[in-house]
Amino acid sequence: MKVSLPKGTKDILSEEMRKYRYIENVFSEVCQNYGYGEINTPVFEYTELFQRGVGETTDVVQKEMYTFNDKGNRSLTLRPEGTAGVVRSYILNGMNSLPQPIKLFYMGKMYRYENVQKGRYREFTQIGVEAIGSLIPEIDVETISLLNTFFNKLNINDLQIRINSIGCKECRPKYNEILKDYYRNYLDDLCDDCKIRFEKNPLRLIDCKQHQCMAISKNAPYLLDNLCDECTDDFNKVKEGLDNLGIRYIVDKTIVRGLDYYTKTVFEFISENVGTQATICGGGRYDQLVEMLGGKPTPGIGFAMGVERLMMEIEARGVMLIEPKFPVLSMVTLGEAAYKFSSRIIDELRKEDIFVDIDVMGRGLKAQMKYADKMKSKYVIVLGDEEIKTNKCRIKIMESGQEKEISVDSIVNRIKENKI
Ligand code: ATP
Ligand code: MG
Secondary structure (H helix, E strand, C coil), X not given: CCCCCCCCCCCCCHHHHHHHHHHHHHHHHHHXXXXXXXXXXXXXXXXXXXXXXXXXXXXXXXXXXXXXXXXXXXEEEECCCCHHHHXXXXXXXXXXXXXXXXXXXXXXXXXXXXXXXXXXXXXXXXXXXXXXXXCCHHHHHHHHHHHHHHHHHCXXXXXXXXXXXXXXXCHHHHHHHHHHHHHHCCHHHCCHHHHHHHHHCHHHHHHCCCXXXXXXXXXXXXXXXXXXXXXXXXXXXXXXXXXXXXXXXXXXXXXXXXXXXXXXXXXXXXXXCCCCCCEEEEEEECCCHHHHCCCCXXXXXXEXXXXXXXXXXXXXXXXXXXXXXXXXXXXXECCHHHHHHHXXXXXXXXXXXXXXXXXXXXXXXXXXXXXXXXXXXXXXXXXXXXXXXXXXXXXXXXXXXXXXXXXXXXXXXXXXXXXX
16 A cells, blocks of 8 residues: 545644644733633534534635535534634533633634645644624724734734724625625626625625636725724724734725624734735634524624644744754663663653653664764763662763763752753
């Protein structure tokens, strides 16, 4: 059998994994300081959840879902995004009876059947947050501020923050009619997808990336210019709130976001580095989603960030996130008795959370020395029967090549206390 990897997937090897962990840790810490707890929902859910929650007319549902029937003939789908699952969990676990808002963050693999290209995979990682229960724009500001803080912690201080409002159930239907009036004149020139959008989800007409449609949407009326009073008011408060915190942003009337559930505030964090896949992070309000999925009417807001795209951003900036760890001590042993003795020392130090190493390949003395050097150990101790008998051994400080004599029974304490 010849093994291979499904298209759009990749192994994340140790060096990269270290960066993932670092990002996760920073994210988790920032989220907790903003009052978020972690949630972990299943990787697959009933297909219906995403059809309803993400929206029938979205690219994700129409083209990108990994849907299959299980052996019990239930239609399941690998999650293409995190929000629907979190909201489902909010409803099923009765979180509405807890003090609101419910603030949750997650990190996990997502699955979309996409055209694979740079920054676009079929299995990818998202980290994101959902704040469910608050209707007021203060939480919008806080959510954007959380993201801003997170990027600052990673030393990424120049992402463009673009915000827009896409209205609510009052102003959006009215705007849809205005939009349809505009597009009706161009109906024959629209792509096939947009012909469907025209009927089912006119707002997405603005978002189409097909050339012929982009030319038409250039002069289309914007929702931001047709908001109801409440939405206008809320959007102004979001802007004021961001100003108040000194967060710079651009109002971009063209942002509508790919998923159906968004309302009012939507936003994106954009980079110049990632090439065509410039959106590192996207989010917004979803005031109707909980109700759409069978819960009581409850507003919410969240964002999701592509970790692979974030990594590309970090790579492009050449910032090394975290140094790899090297062993403090490698024990090089000669003979079985010395090995057993040394492995007890190693074991004790490991239990003290110290990174130490001993051969597990059956290497000879010289090869062990060479390996310890390759591993970039800080200290190396060579131990044989003679050293154990006389309680004296030599410790080599690898950086300088200097050697010192110490007693064998002081090894553990010296390494623990870093006193050589
Ligand atoms: P795009 O317009 O690039 O397709 P999207 O609107 O589909 O993005 P969202 O569903 O909002 O993206 O997901 C949020 C983030 O998740 C994106 O900004 C991106 O960083 C990341 N992301 C989305 N799809 C992929 C993918 N196929 N591969 C890698 N990252 C992805
Ligand atoms: Mg997409």
